[in-house]
Amino acid sequence: MTTTIYFVRHALPDYNSLDDKGMPLTEEGKVDSRLLAEKLSNLEFDYVISSPYQRTLDTIRPLVDKLNLQIETDERLGERKRGSSSDNTPDMVKKRWADFDFHEVGGESMNSLQSRNMEALNDILANHQDQTILVSTHGAALSSILNYYDPTFDYEDFNRIRCFTPYILRAEFDKSMNLFAKEEIWWIDKNRS
Numbered sequence: 320m321t322t323t324i325y326f327v328r329h330a331l332p333d334y335n336s337l338d339d340k341g342m343p344l345t346e347e348g349k350v351d352s353r354l355l356a357e358k359l360s361n362l363e364f365d366y367v368i369s370s371p372y373q374r375t376l377d378t379i380r381p382l383v384d385k386l387n388l389q390i391e392t393d394e395r396l397g398e399r400k401r402g403s404s405s406d407n408t409p410d411m412v413k414k415r416w417a418d419f420d421f422h423e424v425g426g427e428s429m430n431s432l433q434s435r436n437m438e439a440l441n442d443i444l445a446n447h448q449d450q451t452i453l454v455s456t457h458g459a460a461l462s463s464i465l466n467y468y469d470p471t472f473d474y475e476d477f478n479r480i481r482c483f484t485p486y487i488l489r490a491e492f493d494k495s496m497n498l499f500a501k502e503e504i505w506w507i508d509k510n511r512s
Contacts, residue, residue, distance in 0.1 A: 325504070328457060331344060370398065399426075399463075432460060436464050459477070
């Protein structure tokens with residue numbers, strides 16, 4: 320038997336918001352979240368869990384409303400804590416990926432992010448075996464999980480999906496909680512450069 324997880328990276332947020340946890344979706348992000356709901360509404364989910372950040376909850380809200388599901392939240396699925404620096408330049412992001420222990424003052428390392436995300440994922444897999452699960456999360460958080468199972472997943476892979484908002488990845492886990500298959504299902508590329 321297998322456990323199937325649909326990982327959803329949130330839709331386009333309003334990056335002008337100063338409140339990272341309360342950052343809402345843009346109007347475009349809200350439209351995209353309805354498209355995501357249409358994409359996944361033919362599935363039957365046994366369990367739905369999300370980062371408690373507003374953008375992750377708002378991304379899946381049209382789907383859970385349509386399917387009459389409940390959302391559980393878990394702080395461990397939250398975004399990487401940025402600390403006192405808002406420096407998210409390509410060089411800074413590359414540095415984080417090159418050294419998983421590096422972090423800004425008051426910020427969180429990729430190692431710490433990966434540890435708490437894997438702790439959450441292991442709990443999900445242990446408690447919901449042989450079920451179909453929806454996990455709403457963030458780009459760095461999901462990338463840290465993918466890197467755990469495939470250490471060759473690196474900055475270039477993260478950078479490729481960072482503009483995919485929203486993004487859906489289906490992952491299959493065996494009863495020993497090993498990832499044995501994954502497939503990118505759908506995304507909207509917001510790379511406007």
